[in-house]
Amino acid sequence: MAENAKPVTRRAAIVGGNRIPFARSGTAYARASNQDMLTATLDGLVARFGLQGESVGEVAAGAVLKHARDFNLTREAVLGSQLAPTTPAYDVQQACGTGLEAAVLVANKIALGQIESGIAGGVDTTSDAPLAVGDDLRRVLISLNSAKTVQDRLKALARIRPGMIVPEIPRNAEPRTGLAMGDHAAITAAEWEIGREEQDELAARSHQRMAAAYDRGFFDDLVTPFLGLARDNNLRPDSSVEKLAKLSPVFGTGEGATMTAGNSTPLTDGASAVLLASDEWAEAKGLPVLAHLVDAQTAAVDYVHGGEGLLMAPVYAVPVMLARNGLTLQDFDFYEIHEAFASTVLATMKAWEDAAFCKEKLGLDAPLGSIDRAKLNVNGSSLAAGHPFAATGGRIVASLAKMLHETGPGKRGLISVCAAGGQGVVAILES
Amino acid sequence: MADWYTNFANSGFGTTITKQLGLPRPVELRRYEPGQPLLPGPVVVGSAGAGRLRDTVTAVLRDAGVTVQSPVTADGATGGEKLGAVILDASGLTTPADLASAHDFLAPAIKRLRASGRVLVLADPPADATTPAQAAARQAVDGLVRSIGKELLDGSTANAVFVPEGAEASLAAPLRFFLSGRSAYVDGQLLTVSPADVPANLDEDEPLAGAVAVVTGAARGIGAAIAEVMARDGAHVVAVDVPAAGDALARVADEIGGTALQLDITAADAPQRLVEHLRERHGGVDVVVHNAGITRDKLLVNMDAARWNTVMAVNLQAQLDITQALLDADGVLRDGARVVCVSSQSGIAGNRGQTNYAASKAGVIGMVRAWAPEFAARGATINAVAPGFIVTEMTAKMPFGTREIGSRINSLQQGGLPVDVAETIAWLSQPASAGVNGQTVRVCGQSMLGA
Helix, strand or coil, X not given: CCCCCCCCCCCXXXXXXXXCCCEECCCCCCCCCHHHHHHHHHHHHHHHHCCCCCCCCCEEECXXXXXXXXXXXXXXXXXXXXXXXXXXXXXXXXXXXXXXXXXXXXXXXXXXXXXXXXXXXXXXXXXXXXCECCHHHHHHHHHHHHCCCHHHHHHHHHCCCHXXXXXXXXXXXXXXXXCEHHHHHXXXXXXXXXXXXXXXXXXXXXXXXXXXXXXXXXXCCCECCECCEXXXXXXXXXXXXXXXXXXXXXXXXXXXXXXXXXCECCCXXXXXXXXXXXXXXXXXXXXXXXXXXXXXXXXXXXXXXXXXXXCCHHHHHHHHHHHHHCCCCCCCCEEEECCCEHHHHXXXXXXXXXXXXXXXXXXXXXXXXXXXXXXXXXXXXXXXXXXXXXXXXXXXXXXXXXXXXXXXXXXXXXXEEEEXXXXXXXXXXXX | CCCHHHHHHCCHHHHHHHHHHCCCCCCCCCCCCCCCCCCCCCEEEEECCCCCCHHHHHHHHHHCCCCEECHHHXXXXXXXXXXXXXXXXXXXXXXXXXXHHHHHHHHHHHHCEEEEEEEEEEXXXXXXXXXXXXXXXXXXXXXXXXXXXXXXXXXXXXXXXECCCCCHHHHHHHHHHHHCHHXXXXXXXXXXXXXXXXXXXXXXXXXXXXXXXXXXXXXXXXXXXXXXXXXXXXXXXXXXXCHHHHHHHHHHHHHHCCEXXXXXXXXXXXXXXXXXXXXXXXXXXXEEEECCCCCCXXXXXXXXXXXXXXXXXXXXXXXXXXXXXXXXXXXXXXXXXXXXXXXXXXXHHCCCCEHHHHHHHHHHHHHHHHHHHHHHHCCCEXXXXXXXXXXXXXXXXXXXXXXXXXXXXXXXXXCECHHHHHHHHHHHCCHHHHHCCCCEEEECCCECCCC
């Protein structure tokens, strides 16, 4: 333990957060761009904490689906926001881990004393997704652009064939396997024998809990309406296991197919942001410290050739982080396991309970054990809110920090977010 | 910012038409802008009675750099510069006969009043009179001032301040307000001040500097205007509105450099959440403006319980609950705090189809009157402002006829603007307004409704 102990630094405080309600693809935000959504989210955060004209240490945010014109997305959003134009910004991208990774990056700079405050965020739109022309047409157009004479231009144009005029639409699929993320998750679900009913139960509970949280005003200081939407429009307060049981599977094949549109997250548009700071900065501004970011860990698995599930990386990241902090899996008051799919959450927990897996794959003497379901995603998660890829991390960090703050000092929360490319980001927050 | 009719009536052709047909001739009102002089012209000050308040008046005018002309030269025949205001100190009236000198002074002076001028009469409260004749003389001021208000043209207003013995220091802030452009749409009002330890505003250009001000219903309309004026006057504004209005609320907060707090003020835990927010983020609060209000109009016989209950919950019960929670929370409502509650003309005059709304708004008037002594004991005040016809997004949706008549049936012959309500509230929120407590000030251009 002593050799692995972290160097002594300060812990970054989570002051609060803001997000816009998440909207199912092609609905309320169909005509909003990533920059629109991120700017509105930053402005809502600025309004909540009185940061008009302030220069914060940095803004780190990103999007998974980006137009070429959005190469400097976060900086452009900052320039369009109420923050001082002297606020530096950069883009981050780690698929669904983007939002949490951005928070870790900002927190680490605060911990090292390089900045006193920062904003971490993420945004994604699947409605306003970029379309690309095929490689053949792209090459023709590039040579057309560099052609110097009329003759050269005509020659270039003559190479265009009707078949080239088909745009490439971004797909939610892994480039190395060609499989959709849901297909990958279905393989893992089958491997871990995750049943249909327990997935539907998890999904229904997510909806019910998030609806209840909205009703009691939990999101009043976490969400700011946008384009006429005041709540996530994927949220089904009346969701039930019975209703979900009627849906047909969309991922997996044959008898064993258990994953439906109800227990998988839909494509979603939205943005989130979290304000982090040193304790001193927060105090000087009269702002609260909801929680501190204690530690974080990323991991990656070989889902291409190594036989591990695409979304199983957090399973590997958590024990490393627990060991470094001298904690067990049961030492937490809240668990936030991102619900990419209900089956992912269930497989993750099952793996931690599995003695053979923990020994062989994680190299542990004993399994990590089970977690108290009453402490899992207590205010709902992605199955209810939806999952605009890069925005999910910010949603979870701000919500968990608020839950910990409400529960009292010294409470601990675990965040686990799986990501495309076989990666995972996990973190510990403490009030 | 003038409406279409005001623009028309002030155009070349419109001037001819409106004059010949005897139509209303509204003018663009003199409204306050930072740095503006208190008055656009000189003042004459006259007395009818002992004139106990002359020193206070002289001091205020001197500090504001206003030229005071002798009433002797104000006989009207000599011309000269037009007057910005006419002030009559009618304190010390003993019998109605004393009022003859009021007439002698006012008649020629008002003739010289310029557009958007001010007539202000200062007197003793009728209720404090020791003889029926004295009470009669003091009460006569009421009818005099209201009638002058109706006779004045070109955006000029007439108001009165009743000043009891020992409350002379409380006069300065109302005096400045009624003379200034801040009171543009306040007309025909009779304000009674009370004795108080009156602090000076540290900075007349930013009288709310350093103050933390809560404004409910701040996302749009009158609430947004209140937030803007409060911020202009130096306050840090905590802008409150329902979560569903959060995007508009954030825009208001960002525009004025305030903060947004999304809160349903009718929620059971709303008072406590507001108290905690103010304690945690600001260590307390100096000004609370209960502006949030809703209408659910229906004739009483057709009104369901939901319409009645929601209007009462937002417009009245939330004001009571939040104010009580602030009073109970140790140290959150700072000494010298100001609470201003938005009532309505409907609460004074009643309005067809608005039994619920009018009841709630009348209740507000009773509430501030009852709470005033407790507030005075902590150097604080609680007052109400009752807007008349104020031009907002809501009135823009009214039928043309209703809207035009509603906006003309007042002495200024036009609707007020949200900023007029906001200026009145900001004035009541000033430290120097300590002597105005338990009052309801109408911002209605001397509306004929409920007058």
